[in-house]
Amino acid sequence: MTLSSSFTLGSGRPTAWAHCQYLLAARRTTPQMWFMQQASELDGAIVETGQMQIDTLTIDWAHIERPELLLTVFLGTAKLPSNRQLDIEVNEITGDFELAEQAFKHIVKSVNFKDNQLLQAGAEIIAAIKSKGLGSFLENQNQQAFFLINDSRRRAVGFTMDVLIDSGGDAQSNIQGAGHLYIKGQPPFEQVASFQSGDNLDAFVYKSQTYSQVRRSRTEIILGEAGLMTVRKFAARTEEKDYYLSPTAIPGVFLDQLLRQILDSNKKEIVVDIIEADGKIAPTFVSRIESKKDAADDAAYVLKLELLDERGFSEQVYLNDQKQIYKKRLVQQQSTYFLESTNAENIAKEFPEHAEYVLQKSRMPK
Numbered sequence: 327m328t329l330s331s332s333f334t335l336g337s338g339r340p341t342a343w344a345h346c347q348y349l350l351a352a353r354r355t356t357p358q359m360w361f362m363q364q365a366s367e368l369d370g371a372i373v374e375t376g377q378m379q380i381d382t383l384t385i386d387w388a389h390i391e392r393p394e395l396l397l398t399v400f401l402g403t404a405k406l407p408s409n410r411q412l413d414i415e416v417n418e419i420t421g422d423f424e425l426a427e428q429a430f431k432h433i434v435k436s437v438n439f440k441d442n443q444l445l446q447a448g449a450e451i452i453a454a455i456k457s458k459g460l461g462s463f464l465e466n467q468n469q470q471a472f473f474l475i476n477d478s479r480r481r482a483v484g485f486t487m488d489v490l491i492d493s494g495g496d497a498q499s500n501i502q503g504a505g506h507l508y509i510k511g512q513p514p515f516e517q518v519a520s521f522q523s524g525d526n527l528d529a530f531v532y533k534s535q536t537y538s539q540v541r542r543s544r545t546e547i548i549l550g551e552a553g554l555m556t557v558r559k560f561a562a563r564t565e566e567k568d569y570y571l572s573p574t575a576i577p578g579v580f581l582d583q584l585l586r587q588i589l590d591s592n593k594k595e596i597v598v599d600i601i602e603a604d605g606k607i608a609p610t611f612v613s614r615i616e617s618k619k620d621a622a623d624d625a626a627y628v629l630k631l632e633l634l635d636e637r638g639f640s641e642q643v644y645l646n647d648q649k650q651i652y653k654k655r656l657v658q659q660q661s662t663y664f665l666e667s668t669n670a671e672n673i674a675k676e677f678p679e680h681a682e683y684v685l686q687k688s689r690m691p692k
Contacts, residue, residue: 328345331343344416357388373391380437384405385414447596449572461525473668483511488503488505505521508680528549596612625653653666
């Protein structure tokens with residue numbers, strides 16, 4: 327999440343820029359290593375470093391210069407709870423050192439941080455899931471979920487399919503899953519995913535492929551037991567990034583288990599980081615809806631999920647008295663979609679071009 331601004335003197339072009347970035351997963355490097363990396367990328371030199379204390383936050387900072395280009399850069403970084411991080415950067419391109427310094431110090435002094443107790447509540451829910459073990463949530467070692475996606479006119483426009491299996495074998499890789507999302511349109515969108523992990527989610531491999539007429543990409547997400555998650559994206563060029571996950575992070579394939587654990591707890595509201603198949607980390611506010619009038623039918627439980635990013639996405643989830651999801655209502659900006667629980671045969675009839683794949687996956691051994 328980034329907040330940026332530019333500084334213009336008189337009626338000319340901007341000569342200075344400031345960027346404040348809130349990172350959902352901390353870098354693996356120390357502040358000093360990050361400063362050195364940034365200086366190397368700029369072909370500049372670190373002139374000065376130090377620390378500033380703002381309330382409960384310690385902000386490490388560095389002043390970098392490249393005189394031949396009249397470039398002055400101030401960098402600041404602060405570690406936050408739940409493995410989050412705040413980065414501040416100010417650039418000035420006319421050699422006006424004082425402007426860059428004053429802007430940087432003013433931004434640092436304006437930082438106002440309050441710890442979010444909902445993140446702690448989310449971490450407790452995730453810890454409970456890991457303590458129980460993912461296999462404990464899978465009845466008969468197999469869980470299948472099929473949903474038809476309908477638009478606001480109740481026309482079928484796509485489907486989702488998720489299968490999770492507890493193989494009962496090696497504890498390091500006994501949980502295996504597959505997912506398929508398809509939305510017809512101009513152009514159609516399709517995403518196929520696979521997942522493999524141990525019972526306690528300390529390590530996992532999450533792979534996905536995305537297809538459309540305008541773009542094809544492949545993503546590989548690997549979490550090692552040291553808590554370092556590597557995201558590799560294979561498209562026109564390969565990109566790789568490393569993250570130290572927060573204790574609130576959980577792959578999106580375990581939405582059912584997350585909601586069931588919330589219902590089993592006394593938590594009414596939490597924030598968790600949903601790791602999506604394409605490598606995005608989406609902070610998500612989850613709340614229980616207690617009013618029956620909001621259920622709109624005989625739902626035993628209703629929960630709402632709101633993505634805390636720019637996509638304007640929210641989801642209302644309806645569960646029966648066995649705490650199984652049977653309906654969802656998705657809202658994204660001006661569009662509304664309804665997901666209705668179904669079976670593989672109905673999806674195959676509605677989308678015959680995917681029938682063989684859907685029916686094959688539905689017959690995974692129990």
